[in-house]
Amino acid sequence: GENVEQHPSTLSVQEGDSAVIKCTYSDSASNYFPWYKQELGKRPQLIIDIRSNVGEKKDQRIAVTLNKTAKHFSLHITETQPEDSAVYFCAALRVGANNLFFGTGTRLTVIP
Amino acid sequence: DAGITQSPRHKVTETGTPVTLRCHQTENHRYMYWYRQDPGHGLRLIHYSYGVKDTDKGEVSDGYSVSRSKTEDFLLTLESATSSQTSVYFCAIATGTSNNEQFFGPGTRLTVL
Numbered sequence: 001g002e003n004v005e006q007h008p009s010t011l012s013v014q015e016g017d018s019a020v021i022k023c024t025y026s027d028s029a030s031n032y033f034p035w036y037k038q039e040l041g042k043r044p045q046l047i048i049d050i051r052s053n054v055g056e057k058k059d060q061r062i063a064v065t066l067n068k069t070a071k072h073f074s075l076h077i078t079e080t081q082p083e084d085s086a087v088y089f090c091a092a093l094r095v096g097a098n099n100l101f102f103g104t105g106t107r108l109t110v111i112p
Numbered sequence: 113d114a115g116i117t118q119s120p121r122h123k124v125t126e127t128g129t130p131v132t133l134r135c136h137q138t139e140n141h142r143y144m145y146w147y148r149q150d151p152g153h154g155l156r157l158i159h160y161s162y163g164v165k166d167t168d169k170g171e172v173s174d175g176y177s178v179s180r181s182k183t184e185d186f187l188l189t190l191e192s193a194t195s196s197q198t199s200v201y202f203c204a205i206a207t208g209t210s211n212n213e214q215f216f217g218p219g220t221r222l223t224v225l
Contacts, residue, residue, distance in 0.1 A: 001171060034212075043219055089155065098143060099157055099160070099170060
């Protein structure tokens with residue numbers, strides 16, 4: 001099956017700085033890559049996703065980039081705010097297989 | 113919240129007892145999933161369903177069974193709970209044009225003593 005690795009496991013940034021979280025995947029057939037944000041005690045929430053026919057996608061302060069050749073994708077958060085503090089998970093899916101494989105998460109702390 | 117509820121939200125049980133967790137959705141989604149979340153492991157798929165009475169195993173299915181007798185309900189059963197099944201369990205539904213986008217329920221925290 002798919003193996004998704006996520007780095008770093010923890011990340012602290014000053015408010016207003018950028019944060020980058022990176023993931024690699026093993027299955028070259030994977031073609032859908034969502035990112036989830038999970039606040040303490042809450043459910044994971046889908047914040048952005050990208051499909052393999054696109055190299056980059058932006059939504060306000062968050063963006064995701066995908067390098068299919070290298071099999072890695074990244075989440076970029078600009079102008080971080082304290083409410084961005086949470087655990088972020090990347091995932092990969094081979095369309096048609098219906099199995100999402102998750103990374104182990106990155107705990108982001110934004111220091112005011 | 114994609115119309116997903118889970119019950120119970122918290123449960124404490126003893127080793128060897130059967131446990132059933134319920135996921136209920138109100139929006140007629142075809143695909144439903146059960147995940148467990150443990151520190152250091154992220155979320156791992158237990159079982160999923162692609163229709164009434166249609167289910168399949170995920171990567172950590174040992175010790176779990178599921179049933180889906182109607183579209184809105186997906187049940188997860190631990191036939192004989194073990195301490196290793198202490199976890200937070202999330203149900204999810206899939207939506208979108210290719211049923212890729214998954215949205216999660218509020219979770220059930222299960223403790224097996």
